Amino acid sequence: MSQTNDLTGRTVLVTGASGFLGSRTVAILTEQGCSVHALVRKTSRTDHLQLPDVTIFYGDVADIESLQPAFEGIDYVVHAAADTSGNEEAGKLSTILGTRNILTLCERHKVRKLVYISSCSVYGVTDYKPGQKVNESSSLERYPEKRGAYSHSKLKAEELITRAMKNETVPVVCLRPGTIYGPGGEIYTAMMGFSLGKRFFVIIGDGSFVLPLVYVDNLVDAIVIAIKTNISDNKIYNVVDPVKVTKKEYVERVIKKLYPNSRTLYLPFNLLKTIVSIQSRFFSAINRKPLLTEYRLISSQKNITYDVSKITRELSWRPPVSVERAFGNLIDHEKRQPQILLESEKHELQNLSHATTQRRDVKPT
Secondary structure, eight states: OOBOSOSTTOEEEEETTTSHHHHHHHHHHHHTTOEEEEEEOTTSOOGGGOOTTEEEEEOOTTOHHHHGGGGTTOSEEEEOOOOOSOOHHHIIIIIIIHHHHHHHHHHHTTOSEEEEEOOGGGBOGGGSOTTOEEOTTSOBOSOHHHHOHHHHHHHHHHHHHHHHHHHTSSOEEEEEEOEEESTTSOSSOTTTEEEETTTEEEEESSSOOEEOEEEHHHHHHHHHHHHHBGGGTTEEEEEOOSSOEEHHHHIIIIIHHHOTTOEEEEEOHHHHHHHHHHHHHHHHHTTOOOSSOHHHHHHHHOOOEEOOHHHHHHHOOOOSSOHHHHHHHHHHHHHHSOOOOOHHHHHHHHHHHHHHHHHHHSOOO
């Protein structure tokens, strides 16, 4: 594999540095011998970024002038900042305009390479057949506005990235990760189903759905490799851990280990689809946006797999952290966290305990 200069002594700017992926990227880059410029908002928590060779810069990717100081003396950029709130306007500013600003400054400062963190949500999943293997050439989402603000903005931002690739304004690598997980990340995502606190989990489907998981450190490893090699320039790569994990396996190996007293329910997909359809018609009748649409449900639950042969073949990417160790790290981290019970959960537990006591007091007739 053709390598660029070793990263020791290089300076890397990481946007979204206070976030789940950004903070791990910062930490691992410093282990690689890099100096890191960590770009965060003024309101962001930064205590976990207080590391040797890390300089914190405050700015907003939607405000190009606020980014100028962070770009001074930069060799590489990892652009991980994006809006995840699902708000349409925030997506336009942080994700789309933010990406345009980063590209402009990368060109202006003659950055050696930009690594852009996209998402597998840009794929047109509803058009695919069940069981289809999705590679980097597979069709993208045709109706991003139906998919939600996050997917819409990520697709529009990626269009800016691919345009820069064609124009060769700056060397760019676009990584499309699956569902990123690990210590500090979400334990139970909407793709899995729904939950009531840590006591009751509803799993959509029969549990055979293969989750497109990528452990956070494995994704950062792909980022580092993409920076180091010239082969990655102006290319797109899926980044998903190759070991397949189903919903049922995740529940048994993670959820049940973390919350052994929890209960689980497998909700048939077709039943949920019917419920969502009725809900959508009701909300339409009262002129309000539905909580969930059939399109988004189908997009999130189509049983497909993501092909990572390209990044494996071209960049020799081999996830350094196994599924077993990843799950172990996640469980160990969660068990070390203080167990804070919300007042609403306390109230529900008290009601449950009271009801149970009453049932015990009733003698059989």
